[in-house]
Structures are given as C-alpha cells and as structure tokens.
Amino acid sequence: MRATLIAGNWKMNGSLASNAGLLDDVRAGSGASRAQLAVCVPAPYLAQAQAALTGSAVAWGAQDLSVHDSGAYTGEVSAAMLGDFDCTYVIVGHSERRSYHGESDELVAQKTARALAARLVPIVCVGETLAEREQGATEAVVVRQLKPVLDAVGSDLAKIVVAYEPVWAIGTGKTATPEMAQQVHELIRATLAQRDAAAAQQVQILYGGSMKPDNAKDLLAMPDIDGGLIGGASLKAADFLAIAHAA
C-alpha cells in the first residue's frame, strides 16, 4: 500500500515574516493528517523551514537543484547544499523550469540522478501542454519525458516520486477530471513497470494542477493518484491542511 504524499510547491512566494505563520500553522495542523506532508520552499528559506519543522511530521525540500557538484555556476544551488539543510525532497523538471529555463528531458534526468546520489528524494514532474493534449500527444509526451529519467535512475527507481502536472491545469483553476488524471497516472505506472514492475508499485505518483480542498478528495480516490503537488493552495495553511485531510 503506497502512502499518500501531499507536497506544497511554494514557487517564488513568501517572505521571512509571512512564512513564519504559514510554517507554524502547517506544523500545528499536521498531527491530524494521515498523509505524509512536505513543503518545497524557495532556497533562501530552507534554513527557516528547517528551524520551524525539525522534529515535526512535515518534511521540507527545494524546488530545483544544479546538475553540477560545485564550481563556477553563478546562481546555482547544489544537491549537497540542500543536504546541509536536511532537505528530504527536491522538485525536478517542473514545467516552469522546462519552459522558462529551457530545461530538457536529458537535463531533468541528470538532475534526478544528482538528487538521488545526494540521498534526496526527487519529485520528477512530467506533463503535457494544452496544444499537446489537443493533438492527442499526451501519452507520447509523458513517455518521452520519463524515458531519460528511467535510464538515469536505473535500480533506484523505487526512490523517486513522479508528479503528473498537466501544464494547462497549473495555476489556471482548470483541473484534470479524476478520470483524465487517472488515465495518465496509469500510463505512467505502466511505463515505470516496463523497467521494474515491483518498483513501479512503490513509486508515489502525485497529481498537480489546481488541486484544491474541494477537488482533492475525488482526485485522491483514484487508484494511481498517490498524492498531490500543490501550488497556490499550499500558500494557505488551512487549504493545504484541508487537502491533506481529504487524503
């Protein structure tokens, strides 16, 4: 039986002052949740998340990492640096990084391997754009995005988390129906199973894209939806916890 994981992706939001209340409220409300909880915060706030959440049921992590270990890579943050702040998770290949920073499927795969080598759990994001869905290319896009990741992780497949985030549902208020999401989650699990059937059963596959308290229950009831990667609704403790409680 896979545990449910509800992970917040704060994106580029927050401040020292506003984060304090949010972290405290999430920590305080986490006891009532049967789901695993995590928040992926902007890198400058990792120390704050670590201080606020150490000893709680809420894990924390980052939103990206460098493919390099160290050196002349201005602005980059390495896997080891994330380890210094006791991160459990790191998001890899979010569609905003693929589209605004030109991250290729191969780079995302390399970052996934870097995260694993540093004992971080990569949350690997895949998903199609609206144009790709309308062309009937959803399956091809998701399989293309997964392939280099599967090549890179090898026997560590069971250690990754996958997030299916249809780009057209991110921040738009348009959610995939539970059935639409389940179809792609099933495809993702089948694709993983072609490499390692046992590991594929263990991998948590999260849904992301306008998941809110009012639609979380139906999405999370689907057999291959093992949690959520929550953007906007993770910035309000009450909404984030309500999603966790729906699990």
Ligand code: 13P
């Ligand atoms: P929203 O929940 O704001 O649609 O964002 C989803 C997302 O991109 C999480 O990584």
